[in-house]
Amino acid sequence: MALLEIKGLNKSFGGIQAVSDCNISVEQGKITSLIGPNGAGKTTVFNLVTGLLSPDSGEILFEGKKINHLQPHQITRMGISRTFQITRDLQEMTVLENMIVQSQVHGFWDMFGSSMLKEEEERAMDLLSFVGITHLAHEKSKNLSYGQKKLMEFASVLMSEPKLLMLDEPAGGVNPTLLESIIDRIIDLNKKGVTILIVEHNMELVMKISDPVICMAYGTVLAQGSPKDIQDNQQVLEAYLGE
Amino acid sequence: MGTLVIENVVAGYGSGPNILKGLSLTVESGKAYCIIGPNGAGKSTLIKVIAGLLKPREGKISFKGEDITQLRADQVLQRGLCYVPSDRSLFPDMTVKENLRMGGYVMRDSRLVDQRIDELFAMFPILKEKSSQMAKTLSGGQQQLASIARAMVLKPEMIMLDEPSLGLSPKVVQQIFGTITSLRDQGLTILLVEQNARKGLQIADVGVVLDLGTNSFEAPACDVLNDPRIQELYLGKRHQDVAAEECK
Numbered sequence: 001m002a003l004l005e006i007k008g009l010n011k012s013f014g015g016i017q018a019v020s021d022c023n024i025s026v027e028q029g030k031i032t033s034l035i036g037p038n039g040a041g042k043t044t045v046f047n048l049v050t051g052l053l054s055p056d057s058g059e060i061l062f063e064g065k066k067i068n069h070l071q072p073h074q075i076t077r078m079g080i081s082r083t084f085q086i087t088r089d090l091q092e093m094t095v096l097e098n099m100i101v102q103s104q105v106h107g108f109w110d111m112f113g114s115s116m117l118k119e120e121e122e123r124a125m126d127l128l129s130f131v132g133i134t135h136l137a138h139e140k141s142k143n144l145s146y147g148q149k150k151l152m153e154f155a156s157v158l159m160s161e162p163k164l165l166m167l168d169e170p171a172g173g174v175n176p177t178l179l180e181s182i183i184d185r186i187i188d189l190n191k192k193g194v195t196i197l198i199v200e201h202n203m204e205l206v207m208k209i210s211d212p213v214i215c216m217a218y219g220t221v222l223a224q225g226s227p228k229d230i231q232d233n234q235q236v237l238e239a240y241l242g243e
Numbered sequence: 244m245g246t247l248v249i250e251n252v253v254a255g256y257g258s259g260p261n262i263l264k265g266l267s268l269t270v271e272s273g274k275a276y277c278i279i280g281p282n283g284a285g286k287s288t289l290i291k292v293i294a295g296l297l298k299p300r301e302g303k304i305s306f307k308g309e310d311i312t313q314l315r316a317d318q319v320l321q322r323g324l325c326y327v328p329s330d331r332s333l334f335p336d337m338t339v340k341e342n343l344r345m346g347g348y349v350m351r352d353s354r355l356v357d358q359r360i361d362e363l364f365a366m367f368p369i370l371k372e373k374s375s376q377m378a379k380t381l382s383g384g385q386q387q388l389a390s391i392a393r394a395m396v397l398k399p400e401m402i403m404l405d406e407p408s409l410g411l412s413p414k415v416v417q418q419i420f421g422t423i424t425s426l427r428d429q430g431l432t433i434l435l436v437e438q439n440a441r442k443g444l445q446i447a448d449v450g451v452v453l454d455l456g457t458n459s460f461e462a463p464a465c466d467v468l469n470d471p472r473i474q475e476l477y478l479g480k481r482h483q484d485v486a487a488e489e490c491k
Contacts, residue, residue: 020337037412038383085410133283143259146329146406147282147438172410173438175281175328200411242414 009058036216079163099124105120252302263350264456277447334377386414
């Protein structure tokens with residue numbers, strides 16, 4: 001069954017058609033990757049699904065319900081979480097605080113209450129330890145390096161328990177050895193039933209963990225199939241993979 | 244003889260902890276260096292210290308025998324050391340040509356700037372084609388080229404690139420690494436920071452591992468690529484079987 005279904009989606013910015021009659025179906029329980037050249041519309045699709053942009057036309061269905069015109073927080077509450085290619089952190093807050101605001105149960109406004117709950121803090125510290133940045137828990141996030149912010153963001157989306165996790169370039173700027181443990185974590189989450197949609201240029205990651213792979217170009221789907229099909233697809237080779 | 248000599252540099256931000264903890268490195272003229280290491284090791288900080296964007300707390304940096312430790316960023320540029328930041332930092336609402344002109348901001352002779360831009364257009368035809376378009380309308384790969392070209396306006400002797408492959412598609416990454424290789428072949432000294440570590444090492448002469456704020460290993464790039472410990476700690480151990488044949 002399709003957990004997320006995108007039908008005939010269109011979005012233009014000024015004269016540029018960023019997404020053009022795009023149809024994508026993300027199956028429940030799978031890890032689906034979205035690849036394609038820079039400017040193909042991948043991040044725009046993410047922004048449309050998460051409500052940061054509204055489509056010019058077309059439909060977006062999550063668990064069969066139309067979510068086109070919902071606000072981002074309503075979409076998050078339905079069970080969709082995402083990370084950003086360029087991280088969006090709360091610069092003046094500490095890493096730990098950045099983690100806690102992502103927690104679905106208590107959320108942002110409880111930050112001003114008595115204190116963060118002990119179990120939330122423990123969970124946050126566990127996740128920080130997993131990505132290897134526990135020592136930065138009390139550092140303001142503006143002091144983190146690019147790669148460290150990516151790790152913090154990856155850890156923080158795991159604070160809520162999404163049904164669909166959308167990752168925008170999780171491998172970008174992350175050390176290869178650490179990336180392998182992130183890959184393991186993604187596979188773990190998936191085994192626990194979380195459906196995952198990844199935008200990524202790191203082909204090792206894409207080909208290793210996802211099936212199907214969808215290749216976009218010019219705002220629409222160019223090809224879709226197993227990693228092997230995609231690697232052998234002449235159009236994908238020309239538009240994207242090279243060689 | 245080293246062109247750029249970094250001696251016992253200690254650096255950090257604001258009142259925060261030391262990120263670089265006594266780092267020493269000698270960069271020889273005309274070679275390509277690739278710096279790898281975990282997130283937060285201090286790779287970008289090192290580049291910022293060299294570029295004059297962050298003053299070190301201790302230590303000395305000299306370029307061609309001159310002490311440049313206390314120079315401002317614009318003075319470092321004038322000595323022939325250029326920096327291509329990882330976020331590209333183009334001026335989005337300026338045209339490609341205007342962005343390149345900004346690269347020559349510290350040059351006094353504007354005719355020379357225009358002449359340099361023409362030379363760069365010959366080197367990067369795609370930028371000539373897009374010269375009157377706003378930088379924000381370029382694709383990611385074109386923006387990276389524009390950012391490299393902007394640094395090249397000053398005809399630097401050494402270029403420092405912070406993760407040039409970030410966010411680019413595989414085909415474009417190949418093109419960017421091809422461009423970097425051709426810059427090196429023209430005699431430029433290259434200091435490259437890359438998390439795409441294996442690709443970076445493949446085009447470099449020397450590999451440097453930076454960890455915990457210090458230079459923990461330095462060797463010919465090919466040896467770094469094939470060192471089993473380095474593979475496990477920094478390159479992702481599951482790929483050790485593929486590294487052997489890929490050296491430069």
